[in-house]
Amino acid sequence: MEINIKRLTEEEFNKFAKLIYEESGIFLKETKITLLSNRLRKRLQPLNLKEFSEYYDYLQKLTGEQRKKEYEMLLDVVSTNETYFFRNERHFDALTQICIPELVKIKKNRKLRIWSAACSTGEEPYTIAICVLENMHLLNGWDIQILGTDIAPSVLDFARIGEYSGRRIEKVPPKFLEKYFIPKKDEPGVYAVKDELKKLTNFYYLNFFKDRFPVDMDVIFCRNVMIYFDKIYQRRLVADFYKSINDTGYLFIGHSETLHSISEDFEYRKILESPVYIPKARK
Numbered sequence: 001m002e003i004n005i006k007r008l009t010e011e012e013f014n015k016f017a018k019l020i021y022e023e024s025g026i027f028l029k030e031t032k033i034t035l036l037s038n039r040l041r042k043r044l045q046p047l048n049l050k051e052f053s054e055y056y057d058y059l060q061k062l063t064g065e066q067r068k069k070e071y072e073m074l075l076d077v078v079s080t081n082e083t084y085f086f087r088n089e090r091h092f093d094a095l096t097q098i099c100i101p102e103l104v105k106i107k108k109n110r111k112l113r114i115w116s117a118a119c120s121t122g123e124e125p126y127t128i129a130i131c132v133l134e135n136m137h138l139l140n141g142w143d144i145q146i147l148g149t150d151i152a153p154s155v156l157d158f159a160r161i162g163e164y165s166g167r168r169i170e171k172v173p174p175k176f177l178e179k180y181f182i183p184k185k186d187e188p189g190v191y192a193v194k195d196e197l198k199k200l201t202n203f204y205y206l207n208f209f210k211d212r213f214p215v216d217m218d219v220i221f222c223r224n225v226m227i228y229f230d231k232i233y234q235r236r237l238v239a240d241f242y243k244s245i246n247d248t249g250y251l252f253i254g255h256s257e258t259l260h261s262i263s264e265d266f267e268y269r270k271i272l273e274s275p276v277y278i279p280k281a282r283k
Contacts, residue, residue, distance in 0.1 A: 005044055005052070007037040012052045016040065019059065024075050024151060025209045025233035042077045043070075072205070076152040080228070081120040085127050085164070086171040088223065091252050094271040095219065096131040099250050103218055104138045106248050111143045115214055115244070117222040119148030119203065122159025123168060124221060129197040130180055147214055149206035156203045162193040208237055213244040220245055224254035231262065238263040242279055251277040 008016070013036060017028040028036060040052060049055050062070055086092055103112065112132070116125040125148035132144060150156055163184065169177065169191055181191040206213075220241055226234045241251060242265040251266060252274070253259070259266055259277055266277035 005037075005041050005050065008033055008040070008052050012056065013037075015056055016052070019056075020075070020078055023071055023210070024079075024207060025229045025237070026075075026078065027228065027230045027233070028078075036078065039077045040074075043073060072151075072153055075207070076154050079150075079152045081150075081152060081155050083120045083123045084168045084171060085123045086173075087123070087127075088255060088274075089171065090272055090274045091221075091223070092127055092131050094274040094276060095128065095250075095252075096134055098271050099219060099276075100132070100135045101138060103248065104135075107218070110141060111216075111218075112139065113145050113147070113214070113217050113246075114219040115147045115149070115217045115221065117149060117206075117208075117220055117241075118225045119150050119155075119159060120152075121155045121168075122148060122162060122201075122203065123164070124148070124223075125159070125201050125203070126162065126193050126197050128219075128221065129200045130176055132200060133180070133196065144200055146201045148201055148203040149214075150203075151205070151207050153205060156205060159203050162198060163187075163190055164193075165190040208240070209233065213240050215244055217245045217249055219250045219252070221252045223252060224257070226253065226257050226262075234262050239265065242266065245279055247279060247282065249279060251279075253277065 010030075010033070013030065013033045016036060020026050020028060040055065044050070044052070044055050047055065047058065049058065059070065059074070100112075114128055114132070116128060119125050125146050128146050132139065132146065148159060166189065172181070177191065180194050180197055182194060184190040184192060222237075222241065226237065229237065238259060242263070245251060255275060257275070259268070265280055267280055269276050269278050
């Protein structure tokens with residue numbers, strides 16, 4: 001029997017919004033009260049809790065590994081995961097046609113590291129893997145790693161399985177769908193990514209404001225993510241990206257995003273109509 005849980009009160013919303021902000025940097029405006037109510041219900045029901053206040057008190061009492069797991073589940077249900085293959089395809093044109101060839105000319109250690117910093121259900125890192133494989137004539141013999149990280153464990157599990165359908169794969173060019181995917185015989189319209197894409201990618205959990213960043217990155221994709229943070233957390237995030245990225249690297253952000261007034265560590269570079277930032281010289 002499903003428990004009827006009323007909408008968050010304003011006081012409850014403020015408590016949860018503060019907690020979520022402190023744990024993840026995600027900033028929720030008061031207009032999101034209905035959205036947050038609906039998403040938090042997904043945690044109350046499995047725990048057999050009838051009130052949001054009960055769940056808040058429950059969170060406050062947790063310690064150790066139990067606290068870690070429940071807070072991961074909390075952030076999982078409140079985070080937004082909307083994506084698909086070749087989203088904003090001009091970014092991937094820039095990566096394929098300009099960035100990777102430039103890195104091949106510059107780098108002497110023959111290592112390529114690309115990080116999809118909020119990878120959601122995996123479409124972005126797998127799209128990056130396709131771009132890399134399309135450049136293998138330049139990258140033969142290179143040590144290549146593509147990292148996909150996210151704050152939501154459920155989407156990471158989805159990404160590791162790597163099976164997609166519907167809108168998620170609508171923008172995959174037919175030649176790539178045939179080349180890099182396998183249709184599921186028992187599930188019409190569902191396509192599984194081939195092992196050659198999986199071998200390039202590694203998925204793991206990462207909270208931007210709690211966990212250590214990977215280092216020596218040549219390319220970082222962090223698109224349509226900063227919109228969920230306030231200026232304080234945006235500055236922290238970009239400062240950490242600067243520490244994570246190589247001097248010759250590229251930072252891709254969303255078309256509606258900018259580093260203006262956020263960071264002076266990167267300079268804007270327009271590549272094939274795509275907003276790309278490159279790190280300034282280290283002081």
